[in-house]
Amino acid sequence: MSARKGRGRQWAAGREEEGRGAVAGPLPSSALPSLLVPGLATERNPPRPGCFRGRRQLVAAPGPRPSSNGDLEGGADAARACAEPVQATLSSLKMLDVGKWPIFSLCSEEELQLIRQACVFGSAGNEVLYTTVNDEIFVLGTNCCGCLGLGDVQSTIEPRRLDSLSGKKIACLSYGSGPHIVLATTEGEVFTWGHNAYSQLGNGTTNHGLVPCHISTNLSNKQVTEVACGSYHSLVLTSDGEVFAWGYNNSGQVGSGSTANQPIPRRVTGCLQNKVAVNIACGQMCSMAVVNTGEVYVWGYNGNGQLGLGSSGNQPTPCRIAALQGIRVQRVACGYAHTLVLTDEGQVYAWGANSYGQLGTGNKSNQSYPAPVVVEKDRIIEIAACHSAHTSAAKTQGGHVYMWGQCRGQSVVLPHLTHFSCTDDVFACFATPAVSWRLLSVEPDDHLTVAESLKREFDNPNTADLKFLVDGKYIYAHKVLLKIRCEHFRSSLEDNEDDTVEMSEFSYPVYRAFLEYLYTDSISLSPEEAVGLLDLATFYRENRLKKLCQQTIKQGICEENAIALLSAAVKYDAQDLEEFCFRFCINHLTVVTQTSGFAEMDHDLLKNFISKASRVGAFKN
Numbered sequence: 110m111s112a113r114k115g116r117g118r119q120w121a122a123g124r125e126e127e128g129r130g131a132v133a134g135p136l137p138s139s140a141l142p143s144l145l146v147p148g149l150a151t152e153r154n155p156p157r158p159g160c161f162r163g164r165r166q167l168v169a170a171p172g173p174r175p176s177s178n179g180d181l182e183g184g185a186d187a188a189r190a191c192a193e194p195v196q197a198t199l200s201s202l203k204m205l206d207v208g209k210w211p212i213f214s215l216c217s218e219e220e221l222q223l224i225r226q227a228c229v230f231g232s233a234g235n236e237v238l239y240t241t242v243n244d245e246i247f248v249l250g251t252n253c254c255g256c257l258g259l260g261d262v263q264s265t266i267e268p269r270r271l272d273s274l275s276g277k278k279i280a281c282l283s284y285g286s287g288p289h290i291v292l293a294t295t296e297g298e299v300f301t302w303g304h305n306a307y308s309q310l311g312n313g314t315t316n317h318g319l320v321p322c323h324i325s326t327n328l329s330n331k332q333v334t335e336v337a338c339g340s341y342h343s344l345v346l347t348s349d350g351e352v353f354a355w356g357y358n359n360s361g362q363v364g365s366g367s368t369a370n371q372p373i374p375r376r377v378t379g380c381l382q383n384k385v386a387v388n389i390a391c392g393q394m395c396s397m398a399v400v401n402t403g404e405v406y407v408w409g410y411n412g413n414g415q416l417g418l419g420s421s422g423n424q425p426t427p428c429r430i431a432a433l434q435g436i437r438v439q440r441v442a443c444g445y446a447h448t449l450v451l452t453d454e455g456q457v458y459a460w461g462a463n464s465y466g467q468l469g470t471g472n473k474s475n476q477s478y479p480a481p482v483v484v485e486k487d488r489i490i491e492i493a494a495c496h497s498a499h500t501s502a503a504k505t506q507g508g509h510v511y512m513w514g515q516c517r518g519q520s521v522v523l524p525h526l527t528h529f530s531c532t533d534d535v536f537a538c539f540a541t542p543a544v545s546w547r548l549l550s551v552e553p554d555d556h557l558t559v560a561e562s563l564k565r566e567f568d569n570p571n572t573a574d575l576k577f578l579v580d581g582k583y584i585y586a587h588k589v590l591l592k593i594r595c596e597h598f599r600s601s602l603e604d605n606e607d608d609t610v611e612m613s614e615f616s617y618p619v620y621r622a623f624l625e626y627l628y629t630d631s632i633s634l635s636p637e638e639a640v641g642l643l644d645l646a647t648f649y650r651e652n653r654l655k656k657l658c659q660q661t662i663k664q665g666i667c668e669e670n671a672i673a674l675l676s677a678a679v680k681y682d683a684q685d686l687e688e689f690c691f692r693f694c695i696n697h698l699t700v701v702t703q704t705s706g707f708a709e710m711d712h713d714l715l716k717n718f719i720s721k722a723s724r725v726g727a728f729k730n
Contacts, residue, residue: 206534207551208221209538209543210227210234210237210537210543210545212229212235212236212237212250213229216268223241223243224240225239225240225241225551226239226240226549226550226551227239227240227545228282228545228548228549229544229545229549230256230284230544231250231251231253231544234543234544235251236248236249236253236256236257236288237249237250238257238290244277244278245270245275246270246277246279247268248265248269248271249265249268249269252264252265253287253288253304254287254289254303254304254317255302255303255318255319255320256284256287256303256304257269257271258271258274258303258319259271259319260273260319260320262319273320274292274300274321277294277298278294279292279294279548280293280334281293281334282336282548283337283343284338285304285309285338285341285343287303287304287306287341288303289301289302289304289305289310289318289338290303290321291336291337291345292336293333293334293335293336293345297331297332297333297334297348298333299311299323299324299325299328299345300321300322300324301318301322301324302319302321302322303317303318304317305317305318306341307341307342307356307357308356308370308371309338309341309342309343309355309356309357310324310356311324311326311343311355312324312372313326313372313373314372315372324374326374327374327375327376328345328347331347331348331349331351331353332347332348333347333348334346334347334348337396338391339357339362339394339395339396339409340357340393341356342355342356342357342358342362342363342371342391342394342396343356343391344389344391344396346386346387346388346389346398350384350400350401351386352364352376352377352381352389353377354371354374354375354396355373355374356371357370357394358370360394360411361409361410361423361426362394362395362409363377364377364378364379364381364396364409364426364427365377366379377396377398379426379427380427381400381406381427384398384400384401384402384404385400386398386401387399387400388441390441390442391443392409392410392415392444392446393410393446394410395408395409395410395411395415395416396408397416397443397448398427398441399438399439399440399441403436403437403438403439403453404429404430405430405433406428406429407427408426409423409424409425411423411424413446413461413462414460414461414478415446415460415461415462416428417433417448417460417461418430418431418432419432419478421477432478433450436452436456436458437452437454438451438453439451439452439453440492442493442494443494444461444467444494444495444500444514445494445495445499446461447459447463447468447494447499447501448461449494449501449503450492451489451492454488455487455488455490456489457469457489457492457503458479458480458482459476459480459482459501460476460477460479462475463475464499465514465515466513466514466520466523467494467501467513468480468482468514469482469483469484469501469513469514470523471523473522482503482524483523485509485526487507487509488506489504489505489506490506491504491532492532493535493536493546495540495544495545497542497544498515498539498541498542499514499515500512500513500516500536500539501513502532502535502536502546503524503532504531508530509526510526510527510530510531510534510535511524511525512525512527513525517541533545533546533549560630563628564628564629566587566628567585567628567629568584568585568586570585572587573586573587574587575588575591575609575610576610577609577610577611577612577620577624578609578610578611578612579611579612579613579620579621580617582617584621584624586624586627594627595627595649596649597649597650615645616638616641618638618641619634619638619641620645622638622642623646623649626654626657632657634661635665636661636662636666636670637673637674637677639662639665640658640662640677640678640683640686641681642654642658643655643683643686644681644683647682659685659689662674662686662689662690663686666689666690668704669706670706671690671694671697671701671704672694672704672707673706674690675687675690675691675694675714676711676714691721695725695727698722
């Protein structure tokens with residue numbers, strides 16, 4: 110046992126419910142002008158299949174659906190609704206914290222550190238797919254309609270590897286309300302699985318897909334670069350700017366000119382025939398594409414004006430938004446029943462449903478024409494919307510993140526500045542359910558924080574300017590850090606130019622652990638050695654270190670070392686710990702008295718132990 114040397118004494122005889130995930134910080138009441146009141150919504154119910162109510166999984170790419178209060182529910186996959194920033198900011202360098210999504214609490218810290226891509230979906234944010242640093246794909250959740258692709262419909266609370274996609278690297282992913290999944294690999298291949306009652310998987314059938322199916326019909330010579338899902342239809346964009354659609358088509362969302370469902374991928378032509386598309390998005394029953402000239406083409410359901418055409422009639426084939434004439438659009442994002450676009454000048458326009466202020470125009474009136482969204486004076490570089498809530502978000506070139514619309518049940522009718530560093534956090538903390546609006550990307554970060562850098566420099570002779578000689582061994586340290594971290598060193602090292610300090614009062618393991626604590630804020634010692642460190646912490650008045658030592662000792666005490674810890678606590682005057690060790694010995698008296706430590710116990714210590722034990726009635730029987 111290592112401890113402070115030369116001290117001792119005779120032993121004395123006696124002496125909240127958060128349902129969807131934690132909100133990172135409350136909004137000031139002034140920024141939340143109105144509470145959500147049932148019946149306020151004015152979105153019109155679109156035609157939809159009625160037999161799947163209650164079995165739907167919310168998606169990153171659908172549009173409206175009727176809810177219990179008559180409001181529309183749905184949204185769109187804005188999975189790629191972002192623009193490249195002109196300059197890097199400190200906030201843009203922060204790594205995404207997937208732990209903000211409640212479902213990731215099912216994963217261990219080790220598993221979370223391996224995640225590189227993730228998508229959270231489901232009616233309650235209860236499904237997740239993620240990739241690891243080893244390019245393995247894992248899933249977990251309720252597995253509704255086989256949406257996890259495992260070959261069954263069994264739910265899983267533990268991550269399971271999706272072996273059928275082994276070796277594939279994900280480029281983009283979207284999901285529908287069933288839910289169904291559409292995934293494109295870095296090689297441009299398309300795989301689909303999950304709900305398929307309306308042929309939204311594109312495999313020519315209406316059977317649910319329990320495992321990923323490679324979709325090659327009409328896409329065999331194409332490289333898909335982007336995917337988007339509506340509630341029950343799918344859209345893909347190819348590298349040559351062509352758009353293909355399939356699935357449910359009751360409102361013309363496939364763009365074929367009819368309302369017949371489309372069982373396999375079909376190229377969207379009409380006004381898009383000779384156009385080169387660069388971005389796509391889906392509402393629940395509408396579709397949109399941005400072409401390389403900056404024009405926006407829309408088709409499908411339009412009951413809330415979400416097509417931006419100035420009307421509420423459905424559009425069975427692509428139609429250009431004339432109101433955006435002269436404006437060059439870069440990205441489009443579809444929300445619950447509303448639409449956002451981002452221009453090349455960093456301006457945002459919005460239209461569609463607005464009963465929760467999701468257009469950010471300062472009121473709750475629906476808009477069938479594009480209306481400008483004012484976000485201070487900074488240039489917008491990213492827009493975000495998700496079908497699962499009436500929420501919108503945007504990020505500026507300066508790294509500021511704004512949100513508006515429905516936020517935790519309240520209506521924010523103007524863009525509100527948050528403390529988040531990315532738009533993904535808005536949907537993790539304020540959307541209900543907590544789902545992701547795009548495929549999350551967690552880039553590896555080799556940058557060392559200040560704390561990590563300090564840990565690496567402990568006991569480094571190459572950078573140290575001070576060394577401690579303890580029990581004939583050197584421990585290397587840095588004067589400035591010791592003075593910053595410890596009041597004792599702040600005074601003892603003042604005006605001290607010596608580069609070597611001899612320490613004889615404490616043992617080498619104890620003193621090294623103390624110095625390491627100053628660099629790392631943690632200790633790693635046996636319970637026996639932690640007793641000595643506790644004494645040192647008391648001597649130097651390091652209260653936090655004392656708590657860590659006591660925790661280490663209490664967690665490490667057992668029948669075999671209880672007497673040794675008790676002896677050390679007595680020797681080094683750790684009275685609270687002494688009482689804890691004594692109580693432990695009494696509670697395990699039969700086993701403790703049979704250990705070698707008890708047999709070798711100091712005579713005076715044994716005498717006092719028996720005396721105190723008798724007073725508490727330990728030997729009544």
